[in-house]
Amino acid sequence: MKMVQKTTAFERVNHFVLLVSFFVLTFTGFGFMYSALNWMNTAFGGNAWASVFHKWFGVAFAISAAISIASYIGEALSFDDDDKKWLSVLGGYFDKSLEVPPSGKMNMGQKLFFLIIVVGCGGLISLTGFMLWLGSSMAFAHLFHSLTFFLMVVALPLHIYLATAANPGTFRIMTRGDVPLSFAKKKYGKWVKEEGLD
C-alpha cells in the first residue's frame, strides 16, 4: 500500500504537547471551577500544586499553540469555492449521500476548528490566563478565561471524535504521520494533486 506523509515529526510532537497540556489544564480547570469536581485536583497533589501545574502547563500550551498557529495559519486562511461548498454540505457528516467537494491539506471544518478554537480561543485563553497569573484586569480575565474554556471543552470532544472514531485512519496522522494514498486522495484530494503525490 502506497503511503503519503502528511505531518512532520516536529508537528506530531508539538500536537502531543498541545494535547497533554490541554488535558492537564482542562482537568485542573474543572477541579477549580466546580467544587463537586475538586477531587480531581487531588491527583495533582492538592489545590496548591494543581495551581502550579495549571500555570506551567499553561506556558507549555501557549508556546505549543503559538507553534501550531505559525504552522497552519497560512493553510487555514486560504479558502476557495470548494471550501464554501464543503460547508454548505457540512462535510457530508450528516448525510452520506451528499457530494463532498475535494479539500486541500485541511478541509473547511478543520480550518474553522483551527481558526476559532486554536487561534481565537487558544490565544484568548492563554492571554487571560497570564492576566490572572499576573493579577491584571482580573475581572475581565476571569470572565473571558471561563468563556473560552466553555467553547474549548465543548469543541474538543468533537475534535477528538472526528480525528478518531468518525474518520478511521485519521489518528495515524498525529501518531506516525503517514496515510494510505487512497485515504489522502479521498480526504485531501487537492493537496495530493498539488503536491504531485500520486
Added chain:
Amino acid sequence: MANMEKLSGVDITRKRIGLLVTPELCMGCRGCQVACKEWNKLPADRTSNSGTYENPPDLNANTWNKIKFIEPKEKKGQEWLFISQRCMHCGDPGCLRICPVPGAIGKTRDGAVVYNKAKCIGCKLCSVGCPFDIPRFDKNTKISKCHLCFDRTPAGLAPLCAKTCPTGAISYGDRDALIAKAKGMGYKSVYGENSLSGLGVLYAFKEAPEYYGFKGSPGLPGGVSFWRNFLKPLTAIGVGASVAGAFVHYLSIGPDEVTDEGGDA
C-alpha cells in the same frame, strides 16, 4: 476552625449575627481599628501624612477594619463623616462563590464569612467576586480580611471592635434584633437589610448610601453573576451534550470509512 461546619453552603445558617454601624454616633477615635489589630495580632502600618486624619489610607492585609473619613463641604460648613469599613459578611458572598478552593473561604453557622489561610492558594479571585473591594493579601498573597471575630463569638464574646466602641457606633448582636434596633432609632431603611441575601454588617444611614461612598444597591459584579448563573451550568451541559452528540452520531450516521481502493466502504 471549629465553627466552620460546612464550607461551601449558604443555606446552613442557623441564626445570623451581625454588626450595626451608625456613622452618626462615630467620633472617629479609631479605637476599633486598634482593638482589631490587638486581638488579631496585626502589626501597625507605617504611613505618611496625606493631609487628613484618616489613617491608614486604605484597608490592607494588617488592617481589617478602618474608619473612612469623608469631609463633604456643606452650605452650613464643614461636615465630617466617619464610617467603619470592613468585610460585610454577605448572605450571598461573591468571594465564596468564585473561590476555586473548597474550604479556603467558608461561612460559619451564624453567618460570618471566614477563611483558612492554609487552604488559600493566593489566586486573588475573591477580590474579583467581592462587590465591596474587601479582600486584601498578605506577603504570601493569602487572603486577609475581617472574620467577624469568629474566634470570639461562639464563646458569647462580642467582636473586639464592637466591644471597644465607646459610643455604640458599632454594635453587635442578633442580626434581626440589630435591624429592629436601627428602625427603632428612626432610620427608615437599613443598608444591607436585603441586598446580597442580607449583609451581616448593617449600616444605619441618615442620607443616601452614595453620600457615604457606598453603592446604592450592591449586587454581585455583573461578570461574576453571569459566570455563576449561566456559564457554569452551560459548560457542564455543553461538555455532556458534545460527548453525547459524538456518540449519537457514531451510532446513527456512523463513521466515514475509506477502503483501500479509495471509495466508500
